[in-house]
Amino acid sequence: MTTTTGGAPPGHGAPVAVARGLLTGTVAGASSAALVVGPVIGSVPLFLAGLGLPALCGLLALLAGMARRAREEAVPPRTALARIEALDATGDDEHSELTVRFDLTVAPDDAPAYRVEVTEDVHRVDLPDHRPGGLLVVQYPPDRPWRVRIVRRPTPAWEDRAAAARIDSAPGPPMPSRPVKGSAGRAARLLALLLSASAVVLLFRADLFAGDAGDTGARSPGPRPSVSATTSAVVVTSGLATVTLGPGQSLLDPGELRRAVDPLTGDGNGRRALTVIAQERTLTVAFAPTGTAAPGFDPRALPYERIPALVAQAKSGSSTGSPQTWHLTASRTATGPLTIRIVVTGPDGTARLEADGRGELLRHTPAP
Structure with a gap:
């Protein structure tokens, strides 16, 4: 059985990185400005808000991550065959397992094949079984096909498919198994930090500047x-x-x-x-x-x-x-x-x- 490859590989979406950068920058800028402005104008609630905002956002992110992981675990992963294009093993003599970086061509049954880079721990004894051109059985979430995981003990049916199949190499460089943080997320984080810090200062500008002018005569220096x-x-x-x-x-x-x-x-x-x-x-x-x-x-x-x-x-x-x-x-x-x-x-x-x-x-x- 021969699997024909073609089509564009699935990409990593940037909107999530931009949204995460906006949220992180907003929280960092607003809390830092509140920690400075609060003591200047004598507002304890503003200062406490600057301390509590990062903790609250961290708690919300933890709860959202738990809900997301629960949804992901409810969806069964997809199984496919993959061809080893190249591999690179690193490690030392003191450990029995090596860290191996695989360059794979993944060939789903209902989608075009694509290249992906995966890092797995492989026992030294099993390393000779993984050679360029060999086939593996892999699994991945349906909505994140770049998160490929090698199945170490596939079912007999998939073992038979891997023994009889032949997969052509997919074109293009491999995708990393984790989304790469690009400049868009960093730029969004910096912009949100500056805007949120400026917003806090503008909101309390009357107290900041009026307090200094009104206190010069009433308070002895x-x-x-x-x-x-x-x-x-x-x-x-x-x-x-x-x-x-x-x-x-x-x-x-x-x-x-x-x-x-x-x-x-x-x-x-x-x-x-x-x-x-x-x-x-x-x-x-x-x-x-x-x-x-x-x-x-x-x-x-x-x-x-x-x-x-x-x-x-x-x-x-x-x-x-x-x-x-x-x-x-x-x-x-x-x-x-x-x-x-x-x-x-x-x-x-x-x-x-x-x-x-x-x-x-x-x-x-x-x-x-």
């Missing part, structure tokens, strides 16, 4: 922080303080983070911080409004000496590409502990690291 020789600017408002380093300097230089935060807390007034945000040359502390029960912490208690090593660890083992930017956020919830989150972003991906209030590593997610 606090002690002005001293500017150290290593900083180029210190800006302090009623609830927000920002330190910006001069050209050629970095907050990751030895002792620079501690020297940057000292001018903001040097008067010993014991003000508690809602969040501390640091980037390459900028340190921002959002203070809790006086007389409120908002969750906070002493900004002087952060393990600043450990942060350069944590940023270096977040960059290690990650294929984010170059150039890289890093972003640190230290905050705590109403009942949870102080958490330090570091995000390293490059043109090829994002790596994340979380540590506790003492600078001890909790989890590290390298870039894919």
Whole structure:
């Protein structure tokens, strides 16, 4: 039996990646803006909304994923024959199984054949049975034909079909077994992040700018922080303080983070911080409004000496590409502990690291 190939292979749809990028960017932009704007205008609900929005969206995504997986499991997979065009095995002598990347031509009974790339673990003993030109029995979901899985123990009927059939090679390069994240999803994520952050600022622009103008005469100015020789600017408002380093300097230089935060807390007034945000040359502390029960912490208690090593660890083992930017956020919830989150972003991906209030590593997610 000979199977004739032809037709265009099924493609991966981009709308899902664009929609996911829009949702991720909207949540990231809105929550980040709320965490900064909330303390400035003294709005505890806005600040708590900035903390709770990512958690709520994560819970909804988890529930949606569970429902989707339930629907997928209810639909039986399709079975087809596949021709091995090429294979590449990698591994070491310590493991009995090798990771094999297969280039397959899948020939469904009711659709044109197509090429797909599949990665499977194969035992060393079974590797000689998989050779270019050989036939395999595979299965895949009807709505996602690129998610091909090799059937290791097919039924006798399919074994007989594989022994008697002959499949011609399908043209074209193989599709990856997972959809490739293109530039459309990244562009949608960046656009949504900028728009959502701008929307939060615009919604509360009256409180942001009117608060500073109305408080100048009614409130006596606090002690002005001293500017150290290593900083180029210190800006302090009623609830927000920002330190910006001069050209050629970095907050990751030895002792620079501690020297940057000292001018903001040097008067010993014991003000508690809602969040501390640091980037390459900028340190921002959002203070809790006086007389409120908002969750906070002493900004002087952060393990600043450990942060350069944590940023270096977040960059290690990650294929984010170059150039890289890093972003640190230290905050705590109403009942949870102080958490330090570091995000390293490059043109090829994002790596994340979380540590506790003492600078001890909790989890590290390298870039894919």
